[in-house]
Amino acid sequence: MADEVLFALDGRGVATLTLNRTKTLNAFDAAQIAAFNGAMARAAGSAGLRVIVIAGAGPIFCSGADIRYLQWTGTLSPAENLADARLYAAMGEALRDAPVPVVGRVHGGAYGGGLAIAAACDIVLAAETAKFAITEARYGLTPSLMVPFLIGRIGQRGCRRWCLTGETMTAAEAQRIGLADIVVADSEIDDALAKLVDGLLMNAPGGLAESKRSIGENARPPLDRHIHERALVAFADGRGSEQAKEGTAAFLAKRPPRWAEGS
Numbered sequence: 001m002a003d004e005v006l007f008a009l010d011g012r013g014v015a016t017l018t019l020n021r022t023k024t025l026n027a028f029d030a031a032q033i034a035a036f037n038g039a040m041a042r043a044a045g046s047a048g049l050r051v052i053v054i055a056g057a058g059p060i061f062c063s064g065a066d067i068r069y070l071q072w073t074g075t076l077s078p079a080e081n082l083a084d085a086r087l088y089a090a091m092g093e094a095l096r097d098a099p100v101p102v103v104g105r106v107h108g109g110a111y112g113g114g115l116a117i118a119a120a121c122d123i124v125l126a127a128e129t130a131k132f133a134i135t136e137a138r139y140g141l142t143p144s145l146m147v148p149f150l151i152g153r154i155g156q157r158g159c160r161r162w163c164l165t166g167e168t169m170t171a172a173e174a175q176r177i178g179l180a181d182i183v184v185a186d187s188e189i190d191d192a193l194a195k196l197v198d199g200l201l202m203n204a205p206g207g208l209a210e211s212k213r214s215i216g217e218n219a220r221p222p223l224d225r226h227i228h229e230r231a232l233v234a235f236a237d238g239r240g241s242e243q244a245k246e247g248t249a250a251f252l253a254k255r256p257p258r259w260a261e262g263s
Contacts, residue, residue, distance in 0.1 A: 004035035006057070007042060013050035014197055015043040021066075022058030028113060029069035033087050040094035051200050052098055053193065054121060055105040062114025064135060070248050073239040081236040088113070089145050089232060095120035096149070096216065099209045101200050105193050106130050106171075107186065116146035119153050119179060122212065125196060126171040126180040127189045133168040139251060140243030140259075144231040152219055153178045 006018040017039045019026040028036070043052050056062050073081055095102050095117070104121035109131040118124050118132075134150070136143040143150070143163050150159050154177045162169065162177075174180040184192040200208070238244055243259070250257040 004032040005039045007039045009043070009046055009049075012201060013046070013048040014053065014201075015046060015049060015051070016053045016055060017043065019054075019056040019062055024066050025060045025063035025108075026056045026058065026114070027063045027066040027069075029066040030072075030084065030087075033091060037087065037090050037094060040091075040098070044094070044098060049100050050205055051100055051197050052095075052102045053105060053197065054095070054102065054117060056107070056114075058108075060108030061104075061106040061110045061130070062117060063109065064112025064114045067248050067251055070139070070141075070239060070244065071252075074245050074248065076240065078237065078240065081240050082232060085145070085232050085236040085239075088235070092116055092120040092146065092149055099212070100205065101208055101212065103193065103196060103200075105189065106132075106180070107189060109133075111135050112143075113146070115179075116143070116149060119146060119149040123182070123196065124174075124180045125182045125184070125189065125193055126174060127186040128171050128183050129186055130171045130174075130180075131168050132171070132174045132179060133166060134162050135166050137164065138166045138247065138257075140238070140241060140245075140247035140257065142234055142238040144234045144238075147231070150179075 003020055006020050008016045017036065019028070019032070019036075021027060021029075021032055043049060073084060076084065101123065102121045104118040104124045106118050106124060107127040107130055110118045111131075111133050112135045115132050115134055134143055134146070147159060147163070150163070154162065158177050169179075171180055171183045175183045182192065182196070247257050
């Protein structure tokens, strides 16, 4: 499980978490979710932590949830699915609540849950050829758990456009709407990342922590537990729905789902 997410902490206090399921284009399953949450807890507990970088190994940042994992969640009881959904939600919450700046390094693409991970980062640095898409609706799923992070980045109007259409956007479009913060040539992304991290390290850690806390408190309304719980239940129930089962089956069979036939 440890190899699902690589963890490195340098002498400056920069922790790098690298998604490492390259054979599945870093599509995550239960093991990688657990590994990610464990790595974030390890980073948060590291003495002298200053910055967290989230990256992906191989040709793509993250292609979202592994289709086999989604099929597995479709076999779970409602209570089991809800428990697993809480672990999924914990990934974004850990990024949001990290006491230091979190930088997402996106290359290749960020789709579905992979886009959610990027959206939960404080700063998103993207390669110019990277693609982004909120693909849940295409598979009979709901993006309810990522909506709070998306609202903060692209607003309600952007959420309606991109969540409801499932369209793919370029890095330039992602930057235009606020999903990506910095876009650079593919060959320059590591130099740009190093420059960005160096700049963050020039700032006082206490000030950054308080700035991040203040921004978060003022940018979102007080957490409504009822709404949060409803989003969790909707996400969990959606994965066990007949539409989700049809969506994943259609993907594996390389055919359109029934609701898209004739379109």
